[in-house]
Amino acid sequence: MTQAQMTSDYEQARARLLRKRKFRGDVVAYLVINAFLVGLWAVWGFGSFWPGWVLAIWGVLLLLDGWDAYFRHDVTEDDIQREMHRTR
Numbered sequence: 001m002t003q004a005q006m007t008s009d010y011e012q013a014r015a016r017l018l019r020k021r022k023f024r025g026d027v028v029a030y031l032v033i034n035a036f037l038v039g040l041w042a043v044w045g046f047g048s049f050w051p052g053w054v055l056a057i058w059g060v061l062l063l064l065d066g067w068d069a070y071f072r073h074d075v076t077e078d079d080i081q082r083e084m085h086r087t088r
Contacts, residue, residue: 012074023062023069030062 037051 019069023065026062030058
C-alpha cells in the first residue's frame with residue numbers, strides 16, 4: 001500500500017467517524033427539541049397534535065442521515081474493479 005492510499009484511507013475513515021459523531025449530535029438535538037415542542041403542546045391544552053409534523057418530517061430526514069452515516073460506504077478500488085469486470 002502506498003503512502004497516498006494510506007492517507008486516502010485515513011481521510012475516508014476520519015470522514016466516516018465525523019459523520020457518525022454529527023449524527024449522534026443530531027439525534028440528541030431531535031430528542032431535546034421535540035420533547036420541548038411536545039411540552040409546549042401539552043401546556044397549551046392538548047389540541048391538535050401539531051408537533052407530530054415536526055417529529056415526522058425531521059425524523060425522516062434523521063433516518064436518511066443515519067443511513068448515510070452508518071450504512072453507506074465509500075467507493076473503493078475493489079468496487080471499481082468489480083464494476084469494470086461486470087461491463088466487459
